[in-house]
Amino acid sequence: MSSTKKQFGALIVDDEDLARVVIRELLSTHPEIEILAECGNGFEAVKAVAEHKPDLIFLDVQMPKLTGFDVLELIGAEVPVIFVTAYDQYAMRAFDVHAVDYLLKPVGRERFEAALERAKGRVGEKMPAAAELAAAARAPQQFLERLVVKDGTKVTLIPVAKLDYAEAQDDYVALASQGKKHLKQQTIAGLEACLDPSAFVRIHRSYIVNLERVARIEPYGKDSRLAILADGTRLPVSKAGYARLKSLLDERK
Amino acid sequence: MHPLLTRSRFGIYLLAWIPLVAILIYVLGASGKMGWAESAGLLFPLCGIYAAVCLSAWYPVKSAPLETTSVPVLLSTHLLAAAVLSLLWIQLAKGLAYVLSRAPEFAKIQEHLAPQLPILFGAGFLLYLLSVSYHYVIFSLEASREAEARMMETNVLAREAELKALKAQVNPHFLFNSLNSISALTSVDPAKAREMCILLADFLRMTLGLGEKNVIPLAEELSLLDRFLAIEKVRFGARLTVEENIQEESRALLVPPLVLQPLVENAVVHGIANLPEGGGIKLSSLAQDGRLFLTVENSFDPESTTTRRNGMGLVNVRRRLEGRYGSEASIKVNAEEDHFRVELSLPAETGDAPK
Numbered sequence: 001m002s003s004t005k006k007q008f009g010a011l012i013v014d015d016e017d018l019a020r021v022v023i024r025e026l027l028s029t030h031p032e033i034e035i036l037a038e039c040g041n042g043f044e045a046v047k048a049v050a051e052h053k054p055d056l057i058f059l060d061v062q063m064p065k066l067t068g069f070d071v072l073e074l075i076g077a078e079v080p081v082i083f084v085t086a087y088d089q090y091a092m093r094a095f096d097v098h099a100v101d102y103l104l105k106p107v108g109r110e111r112f113e114a115a116l117e118r119a120k121g122r123v124g125e126k127m128p129a130a131a132e133l134a135a136a137a138r139a140p141q142q143f144l145e146r147l148v149v150k151d152g153t154k155v156t157l158i159p160v161a162k163l164d165y166a167e168a169q170d171d172y173v174a175l176a177s178q179g180k181k182h183l184k185q186q187t188i189a190g191l192e193a194c195l196d197p198s199a200f201v202r203i204h205r206s207y208i209v210n211l212e213r214v215a216r217i218e219p220y221g222k223d224s225r226l227a228i229l230a231d232g233t234r235l236p237v238s239k240a241g242y243a244r245l246k247s248l249l250d251e252r253k
Numbered sequence: 254m255h256p257l258l259t260r261s262r263f264g265i266y267l268l269a270w271i272p273l274v275a276i277l278i279y280v281l282g283a284s285g286k287m288g289w290a291e292s293a294g295l296l297f298p299l300c301g302i303y304a305a306v307c308l309s310a311w312y313p314v315k316s317a318p319l320e321t322t323s324v325p326v327l328l329s330t331h332l333l334a335a336a337v338l339s340l341l342w343i344q345l346a347k348g349l350a351y352v353l354s355r356a357p358e359f360a361k362i363q364e365h366l367a368p369q370l371p372i373l374f375g376a377g378f379l380l381y382l383l384s385v386s387y388h389y390v391i392f393s394l395e396a397s398r399e400a401e402a403r404m405m406e407t408n409v410l411a412r413e414a415e416l417k418a419l420k421a422q423v424n425p426h427f428l429f430n431s432l433n434s435i436s437a438l439t440s441v442d443p444a445k446a447r448e449m450c451i452l453l454a455d456f457l458r459m460t461l462g463l464g465e466k467n468v469i470p471l472a473e474e475l476s477l478l479d480r481f482l483a484i485e486k487v488r489f490g491a492r493l494t495v496e497e498n499i500q501e502e503s504r505a506l507l508v509p510p511l512v513l514q515p516l517v518e519n520a521v522v523h524g525i526a527n528l529p530e531g532g533g534i535k536l537s538s539l540a541q542d543g544r545l546f547l548t549v550e551n552s553f554d555p556e557s558t559t560t561r562r563n564g565m566g567l568v569n570v571r572r573r574l575e576g577r578y579g580s581e582a583s584i585k586v587n588a589e590e591d592h593f594r595v596e597l598s599l600p601a602e603t604g605d606a607p608k
Contacts, residue, residue, distance in 0.1 A: 018437035041529045064527045086429035105433035
């Protein structure tokens with residue numbers, strides 16, 4: 001392999017074979033770009049990113065289980081991403097998560113080349129943390145319906161209804177669901193903003209609880225209380241947290 | 254709100270009074286008992302006030318519509334009101350005459366008026382009845398205009414729902430994705446690309462053509478769906494399997510155009526497209542006991558969040574069925590585990606059924 005030209009490794013992610021064919025063909029005139037892998041869904045994409053460390057990803061938005069935005073949230077934003085989709089309504093969101101470009105299907109040669117040039121300029125650039133960006137890109141007035149968590153290359157989907165509580169741990173939140181804990185790189189405030197405030201309460205600086213799980217509240221110490229969950233878990237409730245919890249429970253009556 | 258209290262109508266109403274006032278002035282003046290000046294001086298303000306009083310005819314008119322009120326009630330209501338108001342009008346005339354008599358040129362007006370009072374009473378009576386009939390005219394005009402507006406509105410709404418339904422049939426994303434597939438096929442498999450172009454053209458032509466019809470044979474809807482599913486099969490490859498279970502007798506039955514298409518499109522977009530390994534769509538039809546049952550079933554991912562948003566197509570189909578068949582048609586939606594099922598039940602209409 002000649003080393004006169006810098007080599008880029010690319011990943012093509014789309015659930016439709018023919019859509020991948022188009023990108024592959026458009027890339028065929030670019031010997032400097034090597035296609036490291038093609039992925040038919042988001043899970044494969046997350047795995048392939050960890051395995052191949054691509055310089056560039058062509059990413060479809062509408063895919064089963066994991067959308068392109070979920071994938072981006074999971075892989076972190078160090079890799080430049082070009083979204084390729086038939087839907088123009090995601091364009092604003094795509095630029096909010098610092099996508100390099102946003103190509104609409106069917107993709108034309110000229111537009112593709114421009115996107116590629118931009119991407120080459122962005123390779124190696126550091127970008128803000130993906131989870132926070134994804135939170136920022138969430139459509140207003142719309143709360144998360146499920147959380148995506150990555151453990152190594154294993155991706156877990158947690159529907160918010162199955163989230164018992166979340167606990168802040170430095171730069172991470174531990175998501176407790178069905179007896180298991182999943183670590184996700186996100187601040188607890190960032191997570192709180194994504195959750196429906198009528199179903200989840202910040203009961204403490206470090207805790208968000210699913211209202212459905214709270215079995216009872218017991219006094220504990222001078223100013224604080226304990227929330228006892230249905231499964232017996234005990235979580236601290238601060239004074240301000242108790243006020244929030246109480247007003248929400250009163251509303252529900 | 255009183256219908257005459259708009260600027261233009263009130264103007265016309267007042268104008269209509271001018272000839273009446275003129276006739277009254279002539280009647281009183283020509284009798285020789287009252288002078289012309291006296292007659293005019295009295296009647297202009299008198300009729301001005303009475304014109305306003307006669308607007309009140311609207312209320313008995315409104316409470317006693319011509320169609321629903323019996324003649325005795327009708328007559329007694331208005332004649333009584335006319336008598337009361339005429340008495341009022343006489344008193345008003347006397348009062349005005351008293352005020353006018355202060356001026357030296359009208360000094361004898363009260364004296365001159367007295368013998369005219371029966372004539373004046375009759376005039377007041379007739380004027381009120383005239384106003385009543387005028388209000389009846391306005392009332393029926395208003396009512397017919399309202400009925401017309403209401404009918405227009407329902408027509409527009411039904412039309413709008415229909416148009417929206419038809420527009421929704423050609424989902425732009427379906428088009429863009431199909432074009433993207435064609436663009437891929439042009440180099441890998443040109444023959445297939447051409448086939449896909451033709452499928453797409455057929456589908457579009459049929460969709461546009463069907464929009465103009467009220468009902469079509471089920472067979473036509475099915476052949477449109479064949480095109481649609483063939484295109485989606487190119488896109489999804491092995492991920493999409495289709496099973497059809499069509500009863501031969503049902504093919505000739507009439508259905509509203511594009512009644513199944515949105516359901517099948519939902520099955521693809523919200524069902525198959527969310528399954529990494531794909532899934533199946535099952536279409537069935539059955540004519541039985543004078544009814545036609547149409548079913549669209551598909552597998553779906555219960556964890557997927559988009560299944561909940563498949564409302565629009567379904568809502569539109571429901572609205573169109575309601576608009577056409579009323580309570581004669583029903584639509585049943587059933588989501589069980591990973592299986593989604595929509596069943597339509599309509600009256601089985603044959604070709605010679607009234608449209």
